[in-house]
Amino acid sequence: MTSEAQSTPEAEQSKGRLRILQLYPREMNIYGDWGNALVLKQRIKWHGYTPELLEYNVGDEFPDDVDIVVGGGGQDSGQVVIQDDLQSRADHLRELADAGAPMLVICGLYQLFGKFFKTSAGPVIPGIGILDVETHGTDERLIGNVIMKSTEFGDIMGYENHSGQTTLGPGVEPLGTVTKGAGNNSKDGHEGARYNNVVASYLHGSLLPKNPAIADFLIRTAAERKYGTFVPGAPDDDYARLAREHAARRPR
Amino acid sequence: MLSFSVPLGKLVRTLSRLRGGGSAFPGLVVEKIDPGFMQRTLASLPHGVAVVSGTNGKTTTTKMVVELLESQGLRVFTNRTGSNFTRGVAASLLGEVDWRGRLDADIAILELDEAHAVHFVNKVQPRFSLLLNVLRDQLDRFGEIDKTARLLEHIASKTTDTVVLNREDPRVARIANILQAADALHHPNVRYFGLDESLRSTFPNDDDMRTSGSGPSPSGTSVAAAVGEVVDLPAADVVLRRVGAQDADFEFDGRTVSTEMKLRGVYNIFNAAAALSLARAVLGTGPVDTPKLVKALADVAPAFGRGESLTVDGQPLELVLVKNPSGFRLGLKSFPAGGYATMIAINDNYADGRDMSWLWDVEFESLRADGVEVLTGVRAYDMALRLQYDDVPFGAVEPDITAALRLFINGSRGKPKRIFCTYTSMLAIRRELAKITIVEVVS
Numbered sequence: 001m002t003s004e005a006q007s008t009p010e011a012e013q014s015k016g017r018l019r020i021l022q023l024y025p026r027e028m029n030i031y032g033d034w035g036n037a038l039v040l041k042q043r044i045k046w047h048g049y050t051p052e053l054l055e056y057n058v059g060d061e062f063p064d065d066v067d068i069v070v071g072g073g074g075q076d077s078g079q080v081v082i083q084d085d086l087q088s089r090a091d092h093l094r095e096l097a098d099a100g101a102p103m104l105v106i107c108g109l110y111q112l113f114g115k116f117f118k119t120s121a122g123p124v125i126p127g128i129g130i131l132d133v134e135t136h137g138t139d140e141r142l143i144g145n146v147i148m149k150s151t152e153f154g155d156i157m158g159y160e161n162h163s164g165q166t167t168l169g170p171g172v173e174p175l176g177t178v179t180k181g182a183g184n185n186s187k188d189g190h191e192g193a194r195y196n197n198v199v200a201s202y203l204h205g206s207l208l209p210k211n212p213a214i215a216d217f218l219i220r221t222a223a224e225r226k227y228g229t230f231v232p233g234a235p236d237d238d239y240a241r242l243a244r245e246h247a248a249r250r251p252r
Numbered sequence: 253m254l255s256f257s258v259p260l261g262k263l264v265r266t267l268s269r270l271r272g273g274g275s276a277f278p279g280l281v282v283e284k285i286d287p288g289f290m291q292r293t294l295a296s297l298p299h300g301v302a303v304v305s306g307t308n309g310k311t312t313t314t315k316m317v318v319e320l321l322e323s324q325g326l327r328v329f330t331n332r333t334g335s336n337f338t339r340g341v342a343a344s345l346l347g348e349v350d351w352r353g354r355l356d357a358d359i360a361i362l363e364l365d366e367a368h369a370v371h372f373v374n375k376v377q378p379r380f381s382l383l384l385n386v387l388r389d390q391l392d393r394f395g396e397i398d399k400t401a402r403l404l405e406h407i408a409s410k411t412t413d414t415v416v417l418n419r420e421d422p423r424v425a426r427i428a429n430i431l432q433a434a435d436a437l438h439h440p441n442v443r444y445f446g447l448d449e450s451l452r453s454t455f456p457n458d459d460d461m462r463t464s465g466s467g468p469s470p471s472g473t474s475v476a477a478a479v480g481e482v483v484d485l486p487a488a489d490v491v492l493r494r495v496g497a498q499d500a501d502f503e504f505d506g507r508t509v510s511t512e513m514k515l516r517g518v519y520n521i522f523n524a525a526a527a528l529s530l531a532r533a534v535l536g537t538g539p540v541d542t543p544k545l546v547k548a549l550a551d552v553a554p555a556f557g558r559g560e561s562l563t564v565d566g567q568p569l570e571l572v573l574v575k576n577p578s579g580f581r582l583g584l585k586s587f588p589a590g591g592y593a594t595m596i597a598i599n600d601n602y603a604d605g606r607d608m609s610w611l612w613d614v615e616f617e618s619l620r621a622d623g624v625e626v627l628t629g630v631r632a633y634d635m636a637l638r639l640q641y642d643d644v645p646f647g648a649v650e651p652d653i654t655a656a657l658r659l660f661i662n663g664s665r666g667k668p669k670r671i672f673c674t675y676t677s678m679l680a681i682r683r684e685l686a687k688i689t690i691v692e693v694v695s
Contacts, residue, residue, distance in 0.1 A: 030388065030397075032611070032613050034613055035609070035611075038642075042641050076398070077398055144606065159607045159608065159609060204607075204609045205608060209637050209641065210634075236640075239633055239649070243631075243634045243636070246633050246634070247634070250600060250630070
């Protein structure tokens, strides 16, 4: 585990420290997932708290006081590399999720937070079952700009690129309903999954920069769990709004 | 059939040029009426065909190989129009053959896009191939970079004489093992181009760019871990030992040669080592005029839009093409921001790649001190958002490239300028520059 603590002059007036844990950045971070970690780090600062960004890779010691967990996508080969280590952390991650820790998992780790990923070549990579979803590899690749509607976060936008198709079981809700793009699979129009304070999605792009509502949900939940309240700052989201407007006009 | 197809194809080519049409259409016509045209014509070349492929640097590297071989007196056919797919090659051939279909050349050096190269090598087996790199680019086309690597493996497996591989890119270097495992007796010769140990940290590969750690790990280790291999670098035919401001040291045949370079940017100069290695493979054991070879290397100018230097209002203006995170990171490293006015132009058209996530894998801290004057392109606001999160100050955000270019040039008079641009924004900028100012191509 490596840690990058933020010691700023304002640390004195900080509303408190929040620790972000990035899961497997070495193998599972190929679609700009670093952007999600960076957005959390900066927005925590902009809200007046002190961020601390931790990384967890295969074989590292797992930190015991984590406030937000974020995990990204990787190549299919990356999923194979992390699978044993992830299983060894399954109980701990499940306890965290059940207890309400905010988590964001994208693409590959979304699949592995589910029950299993049956690859198109045949082998099954077991998941850790936090999410009641299953994923089947296909020869069809779902690629392109995505827009979806979510009652919780408003319009969500990003970009998808996956050949695994995920179906939701009764234990989860979809994150949203797609209006442009495919989402979880090429059939039901659902995108992503929600369980407790876990947000799972196929959208990169990266997801959080253009969807600050989700970033702030994760930060608010983390602050409330740790400090009992969340006192927001006032981040300047003008460029996020303009980038969203332009993204919405782009073709699939 | 034979006697009509070439004149007919040339006629179509002339007509479509008169209409200002695309460069590949005549290739389509000749493919339809004479499917064997390309194979037959290329098969007549005494030194055969060499294919250059990979994610980054194909155009400039191909240009280098051509100029290196011409310095040794070889007559070279190449697909200069930049139509780097099969039909484009056929169209280029039509322009070069005589009316009886004869090509006056010793060898063909062809730049081929990874996916199209696969179709091409199924039709025409190359004698040589040069595989540059597998980077995160155009994932909207290829899905995964492991898939791109498999496309390059296929090119290598069809090569009959020598495959030249990038020793520093683990996904490319391991193609040697795959060739050996596939056919221990008949696999092509493998040679590598490589980097000095001291330069490796300046070439982050895709697997090294995502963590917040202090810097990339030594080249190859993390991919090697991902593909489950031990890192043990083989000897390289040509090694880039040092890159200076305007010169570089290359090592081959057991000695180090220092030369001035017109090319700028460490990635271009690393590709010069690649070009040198392919040229040496083509020249084989025959006589090589090394001084002429090195002179040709020193004289190579960048290809269209690749690190070009123009003069605008008496000040230099550099265009740096950025297509993926590795390229952007190397661009920022190769062209330090100090003293320059900077503009960034990001489009997300098909030729640029539709996926914007890669901007989040580039670190922009090096622009923090001087800031960025203007952001433009279809995705100007995505770029603004990216810089906002890296605490980089910026001026105007103007998606319209024409308006942005005026702002940039008027606002930075008397200062050297640099524009980082994606492919289609680069084309638009060149068009506009020619309209609003006198553009003089310096190199």
